[in-house]
Structure formats: structure tokens, C-alpha cells
Amino acid sequence: MSTQVEQLEAAVKSAIERAVSAGSFDAAVPETIVLERPKNRDHGDYATSVALQLAKPAGKNPREVAQIICDQLMGTDGISKVDIAGPGFINITLNRADQAALVSTIMKAKADYGKVNALAGVSINLEFISANPTGPLHLGHTRWAAVGDSLGRVLTAAGAQVVREFYINDRGNQMDLFGASVEAAALGKPIPEDGYQGGYIADLAAQVIASDPGITSLPEGERHPAFREAAYAVQLKDQQRVLETFGTHFDVWFSERSLHDQGAVEHGLDKLRSQGHVFEEEGAIWLRTTDFGDDKDRVLTKSDGSLTYFSSDTAYYINKRERGFDICIYMLGADHHGYVGRLKAIAACAGDDPEYNIHVLIGQLVKIMEGGEEVKLSKRAGTIITLEELVEKVGVDAARYTLIRYPVDTPMVMDIDVLKRNTNENPVYYVQYAHARIAAVLRNASELNISVDLKDFDSSQLIHDRENQLLGALAEFPRVVQTAAELRQPHRIARYLEELAGTYHGFYADCRVLPMGEENSSPLHTARLLLCASTKQVIKNGLDLLGVSAPERM
């Protein structure tokens, strides 16, 4: 089923085609017509600047072109008025009753309203967080936990096949240090100097001992790996538990070790060799990433024969592609932006198109304020804020919503004190409140036995400005989902919901939904109720994309 905007776009396009074939002007018909919702209500329901774009190739002045298009557009089904404004904008006003048909569309589609097929048939691997299993998830991971999860939902809504993946860096030096730290804590010895100092190490030690009391009396050679493995298992499980309570689900937990066990590194190396970008120098094996814009070549195998972290990255990428993913999305912190070039180079070296097959999102840091002051985060000083602590302080909904609400490339400041408040300084409540408010109206309607049945819906009732505005906002939802998916920007969903909630509140203030006092119910009441129900559905659908709850009561 095509949306209102798609129909309108087709209409404008065909108007241009008719004008061209009638010889009114000569220009190539644009692939897509940009239709925007004007900020100013006097400029109609939709506006387009095609005439301005076509003026030059057509060799006419823009208003003339606009006039020709308007003439062709006049009389199109559903369009009630077409105006030319300013330098040559075409302002289109739709027939109000026709727009109200959207209510049936939404009520029938329910949870499916907003799904689009922009990414249909595309298989996407979405990797995010990928923390070391050597400590609790902290604030930096939390931004990704919220945004990554939401992006997964948005991409799915846009038709993509999405696998959410967490890469476990369970190999190498850090793991040994981690194991040694927990072991030292368990034995009451001082933590190694370059080891992990956080308070959680003692807790881990206690848990490890509790589940395996004999571990401390193992001979040293066995004790060391035993501690490492036990602590790893406990810590990973903890990360998984915390993420589930946060509503972030992963389809695949991919262990770096398993990559090596499968021989994926050698396999990756072979593949890269066959593409001709591997060379040997000073006893090490290198990948010539500078062939593709990286600032220096990267070592795969060190001169002592051991593998670099980079070799895991290459193997992992190749592994993902061989598992059938078209697009690999990586969500990295700002401190890793230097990886972008080499990741893209990996793709290029593997014979892929780095502009299509790899997409790297760089997230800026989150600052946190509490009690009017910035909380300095420092592992050493023990002032790290974990995901779990944040949720304890402000709740899952507020934490998720706030983190998703901003584009990831802006550094953001979270004010804990504001998020703790149940006021609309906290935008999540503004949106949730609209949902709860509608739920209340619908409950009251059901007590009054007023029909909310679509077969009693009379679209010609909805002609009030506020109703029209609300319908316009509802019609935007699929476009917003599509843009959010294409640009990988879930914050657009949140911003849209705030606008929709605002439009609803305005409608609610000016348009009485239920009968007053002894008044009998009329078709207008039913029509407005259905408009409310549609709005509730869209808010719910949007909040679902954010992983934020849509309460029936507040």
C-alpha cells in the first residue's frame, strides 16, 4: 500500500511528465520529488521546490515552470488547492476528508504502521558495545546499548534482516591481567601494578571462590588459567544480565577466541593474500592498507610470530561477510575513530566496496552531571558509572530515551538530577504522557459505550485545523522511519515523537473528544476517538523502536 506522500509524489511526477510531453518545457523528470511539510500552515500541507530545480534546465523562470506544473496538477484526486509562492514554491493543500482515511490505514496496520521496505532484502550485521569481559559495562557502553539496540529495531522496521552482535575480546594480554587481578584479590595479595584495580575485582574473586572453593589450592600453573576462566565467565554473564534488564538483546555473542579456534585468522590471511595486498617486511607480515587510504600499513603477524589485534579484526570482517552479511555496521567510541580508515581498508583489501559494505558510526563521549557538577569518570579513581548504576538512578526508560535522543556524533551531557525528576524537563515523560492520556480517553469511551469501530468511522468529520495537523503528523511516521534507517539515526524517531505528542496535546486542548454531560454520542465523537486511537498506535510504534515503554497510565 502506498502512503499519502508516495501518492502525492507520483502525482507531481506525472504532472511534470505530462507537461514535458505536451512540450510546455523541456527538462529531465527528477528521480525523486522532494515534498516537505512547510513549517508555516499557510503554505499548505506539502510543498515542493521542483520548479526551482527545473527552471534552469527548462530555460524558463521558476514561477513560470511552477505555473505549468500547477496547471497539470489541478484536478488531481485528493488535492484541493495548489498555490505558487515566493520564488516558485508549489504549495499543495490536500482534501481534508481524504487525509482522514489515514485513520483506517493505521487502525488496520496496527504495529505494522511505519514499517517500510527501503532496506528490504538487505542483510545487516550490527555490531555494538563489544566491551572487554574484564569489567562492568560503563556509561560509554550505555550510549551504545541504547542507540545500537534502537538502530537495530529501526533497520528491521525498514525491512532489513538484522543480526545484532557483541564481539567479546576474550583473547590476549588483558585477559591474563584480569585473571591475575582477580586471583590476587582472592588470595589476599596486592593487585599487580598494571592490573585491574576496581572494587568489583574483589566481588568477582568472592564469586569465583563461592562457586569453586577448591580453586585457591590448585597448583600455581593451573590456578592462574582457572581464575582467568572463572572470572571471565562470571563477568560475561553479568554483562549479559545487565543488558537484558536494559532491554538490549544480542543475537550473537561472538568470541574472539572462537575466531582463532576456527582458523579464521589463517583463512582471512589467505583471502587477503589472494587479493594481493599482503607483504612481508622485517620479519613481520603486513597488510598494505595504504593502498586504500589508510595512513600507514598494518601488521598482521608480528616478527615474533604472534598475531596482532588487527589480524583478528580482518579475520572477523571476512568472517562476517562469509556469513552472508551485505553491510557490516560498527559502532565505535570517539577514541576509536582512528579505526575507521583501517576498517575500510580491510574491506577494500578483501575486494569489497568500503563505501557500501562497511559503515562505521563514531559516538562522541557522554558527560554526566550530578548535583550541578560534572562527574569526572576515572577508572583509577574508581569513579566509573556503570550501566546498572545509571538505571538504578533514573530507570530504563529515561536512560534509554535520553541517550537515543541526540545524534551520536554530538557529545552529550546527561544531568542525573533532571532525569530523576518526573517532570517534562524530561522529554520521555512528555511523549509517554500523551500515550497515557489517550489511553485514559479510550477507557472512558469504552465505559460510555461509544463506538470505536472502523465501520462507524466517517472521515468527513475530521476537518478541524488541529485534527488536520495531527493527521499530517501521523502521515509523516513512515518517512521518519525510513530516514532514520537510511541515515542510521534513531534519534530522529525520538524527535518525531516529541513533535507528535505536542501536536496531540494541542488537539486535545482544542477538540473535545468525548460527549459533554448528557450529550449523545455522534459520528464526530467516534471519528475523534479513532483519531486518538491512531495516534496512540503511532506513539506506541515509535516508542517500541526506541525500546521505551508506552504506559497505559501515569
Place this chain on the structure above:
RNA sequence: GUCCCCGUAGCUCAGUGGAUAGAGCAACCGCCUCCUAAGCGGUAGGUCGCAGGUUCAACUCCCGCCGGGGACACCA
């Protein structure tokens, strides 16, 4: 030195080349004897860091500068 991100209202921030640059908070003024006031309406608040360029049109794209943050290992 090279690279990335940011600079928009008092504060926190939106704005994928379009018309008079927006929202929330903070300030001020109004609105509950009937559907949730966690709401609505209004007033005030701006040289979109600075200077060039491209364009019919620039907060948006390009170049240079200024200011803030971050990154540049045969580390993981």
C-alpha cells in the same frame, strides 16, 4: 604535525540546499465547577564561532582561520 567530532536563544540541544532558524528548560503573563494541568495558549530571548567561495537559494556544501574535545603502537 596529520586525522575525526563539536561551536545555533541564558542552559541542554534539534534542523539529510529552500520561504519569517525551532523545541524543552529557565523568565514573564494567562487557562482546570465535564475526557489525565506530567497539559495548553501567549510574551521575551539569535551578527547560526569568524572571514571567503559555490548556488536562483547556505545554519546546511567547499576553502581558510579561531575556540573546545578526542585520536594517531609489531598495545589490547
